[in-house]
Amino acid sequence: MSMTGGNDTEPVKTETTPPTSRRGRKKSSVWEHFTIEEVSGGCTRACCKLCKQTFAYSSGSKIAGTSHLKRHIALGSCPKIKFQNKLALAKVDGDTLDPPKRRYRSSGFSSVFDQDQSYVNLAKMIIVHEYPHDMVEHPAFVAFVHSLQPLFRMVDVNTIEGEVLSLYQKEKQNLIQVFGTMPGRISLTIGLWTTSQTLGYICLCGQFIDSEWKLHRRMLNFMMVSSPHSENALSEAISVSLSDWNMKSRLFTITLDNTCSSHDIYSANLRDHLSNKNMLMLKGQLFVVRCYANILNVIAEDVIASIHGIIYNIRESIKFVKASPAREEKFAEIALQLEILSTKALSLDVTTQWNTTYLMLVAALEYKQAFNFLETCDDNYNEAPTADDWKKVDVVCTYLKLLYDSANVVMAAADLTANIFFHEAWKTQAELTNATLSEDTMVSSIAKEMHEKFDKYWKDCSLVLALAVVMDPRFKMKLVEFSFSKIYGADSARYVKLVDDSVHELYLEYVEQPLPQTLAYVDQGEANHANGDDKNVPTTSMPAADGLQDFDMYLSELAVNQSSKSEIDQYLEESLMPRIQEFDILNWWKLNYLKYPTLSKMARDILAIPVSMVDTGCSIFSSGTGSRVLDEYRSSLRPETVEALFCAKDWLQYLPTMAEPPLAAVVNMET
Incomplete structure (x- = not known):
């Protein structure tokens, strides 16, 4: 019935x-x-x-x-x-x-309706998917929710904003507790946002390695300032953030995403302003780091801009061919007649993502003869680049490939620890340096333009990158010596000594100025004691009755000699670890913490330096350069609401409940 x-x-x-x-x-x-x-x-x-x-x-x-x-x-x-x-x-x-x-079984789902929890879930939805607050007043959305749950009392805009702020405060307190057990220092990244108005925002994220040797990055603040590009605004924002999160004494480095011309101004002012409030390691030489992804984008976009006229012709040529199936078929026949056996398909680029422009040019290069032939047999087509144009595109693609491959290696990394960037940077520096010496004027002119900007980055950041790779037990100082010989030639010894001196000097600072112990370190100290590794505990030995007193004396002298050798020297003198692709550097330091208790603290902070501001798994190519723009809707919100939306969205993605929908595998029916 x-x-x-x-x-x-x-x-x-x-x-x-x-x-x-x-x-x-x-x-x-x-x-x-x-x-x-x-x-x-x-x-x-x-x-x-x-x-x-x-x-x-x-x-x-x-x-x-x-x-x-x-x-x-x-x-x-x-x-x-x-x-x-x-x-x-x-x-x-x-x-x-x-x-x-029929009986319905659900996994993790309660049939009891909870009004308050529904408000929280609605706030999470608005935060995570960046929906406008006033969607709670949209008639269609209200009707949809009512059809699902008639008992739910829809909230107004002010109430849902309050829910968002409440959720933000709750998650912030949870993160403060995490930072309270953080065993090392924290490094910051600073991103600049502008609005359609005269105001702007500064986005600060913190990167650190926890007591389990896991790398984390969390957004700390999204603060409105009147002049975001001012060095005073940056230093004040950093000071406020460190105070807000109780980390004044734990700042290690900051990474900036800004143009080359303003970098020196930022570096000098930030060091001067913050050195009075925070103890900077190695006299501040490591304090300001530049974003590796940003420098790749700046160089690539500048090189592409230098041949914008040729690229325009190539775009128009591809548009012409793809304008109709008949033209595509005709072009394919021409390519077949010319025995062009390319597997690459012609495609237009996304002008805001230089990697797509590079791929467009690479594919077009393989069909250059077909485009030239098409111009001779089709009066409607007259956009084919000249022979010199194609040669210039070929040279540009050769060096764009260098940047493209480097970016892809970084994006493929499971954890963006600082050690992976030295390999990419030194190879790029060496290739561009050699290309500037080319006898081909076209090659040398393009290479000089690229090298000028990358050399500035190398001079600013090579020490940070080198220190990070020294903390990699597969390479240590050996790769620094090898790579510097390729870059500096006969003068490399001086640069190698600079890195070696810096490693030892930084180690001594960690010996003399250790961080206050956190709970995690106390536990590890107790573990050391339990394993008999506490050197301060007096030991007793059984009297020697086997006639080997001289042997005991020898062992005693050997122990004294070994103990006089520092951890850093023991580490550098040991054999290199095998270069296996699956090597987990963080796990290696976790396992060797007892062997190198002080050096591991230094490694923890260095490896956590955010050399790139792009998160793991995100595209370097679409990160853009310079400031990002806040949309009209968010520009109209109160600054505290904007901060809550940005920060809470970042924090929520790491919650277990946000990893997969809570109602996955909800319903199973039995008859």
């Missing part, structure tokens, strides 16, 4: 109690939940006492029965019963409710 939620016939305002059975049995327990309403035509309907929904019961002498009424109660179809969890399945006067024919 099908159920209906209403009837076109107006009901008669008459209520009766259901009749008892002819055999004198007591009435079914279902009538505790229903009453009988008479309607015109001699028909009656059963009305649910709780939700007021009506169902067919009798039509003349034909009675529909009560099975469908029992299912309404037993299956929880009644909103009042379903969401208030008041279903009563007890036997009443010897009669029981019929069991449902």
Whole structure:
């Protein structure tokens, strides 16, 4: 018997109690939940006492029965019963409710409706998917939610904004507790945002390695400032952020994403302003780092801009070929006649992503003869580049490939620890340096343009990159010596000594100025003691009765000589680890913490330096250069709301509940 939620016939305002059975049995327990309403035509309907929904019961002498009424109660179809969890399945006067024919099982899902939790979930949805707050007032959205859950009371704009701020504060307190157990220092990245107005924002993220040797990056603040490009604004924002997160004494480095011309100004002012408030390691030589992804983008975009006229012709040529299937077929026939066996397909680029422009040029190069031939046989086409143009594109692609491959290696890394960047940077520096010496004037002119900018980056950041690769037990100082010989030639010894001196000087600073112990370090110290590695604990030995007193003296002298050698020297003198692709550098330091207790602290901070501001798994090519622009909607919000939206979105992605939908594998049906 099908159920209906209403009837076109107006009901008669008459209520009766259901009749008892002819055999004198007591009435079914279902009538505790229903009453009988008479309607015109001699028909009656059963009305649910709780939700007021009506169902067919009798039509003349034909009675529909009560099975469908029992299912309404037993299956929880009644909103009042379903969401208030008041279903009563007890036997009443010897009669029981019929069991449902289908049972629904859910995983991790409660049938009890929770208004407050629904508000939290709505706030999370708005934060994570960047929906506007006023969507809670959109009639279509309100109707949709009501169709899913009639009991949900939709909130207004002010209330949902309050939920967003509350969620932000809760997650912030959780993150503060995480930072409270952070064993090392923190490094910051600083991104600049502008608005359509005169105001702007500074985005600060912190990167660190926790006590389990896991790398983390979290957004700390998204602060509005009147002049985001001012060095005073940067230093003030950093100071406020460090105070806000109780990390004034833990700042290690900052990484900037800005243009080459302003970098020196930023570096000098930030060092001067913050050195009075924070103890900078190695006299501030490592303090300001430049974003590797940013320098790749700046150089690539500048080189592409230098041949913009040629690229315009290539774009127009591809558009011409793809304008119709007939032209594409004709072009394919020409390529076949010329025996061009390319596997690359012609495609237009996305002008804001230089990697797509590079791929467009590489494919077009393989069809250059076809484009030239097409111009001779089609009067409508006259955009083919000249022979000199194609040669210039070839040279540009050769060196764009260098940047493209480097970017892809970085993006493929599971963890963006600082050690991986030295390999890419030194190879790029060496290639560009050699290319500037080319006898081909076209090659040398393009290479000089690229080398000028990358050489500035190399001079600013090569020390940071070198220190990071020294902390890689597969390379240590050996790769620095090898790579510097390729770059500096006979003068390399001087640069190698600079890195070696810096490594030892930084190590001594860690020996003399250790961070205050955190809970994680206390636990590890106790573990050291438990494993007999506490050198301060006096030891006793059994008297030698085997006539080897001289041997004992030898061992004692050997121990003194070994203990006089520092951890850093022991580490550098040991053999290199095998260069396996699956090598986990963070796990290696975790396993060797007891062997190098001080050096491992230094390695933890150095490896956590964010050499690139692009997160793991994100595209370097679309990161852009310079400031990013806040959209009109978010520009209109209060600054504290904007900060809550940006920070909470970043934090929520790391929660286990956000990893996969909580209702995945919700319903299984059994018959």
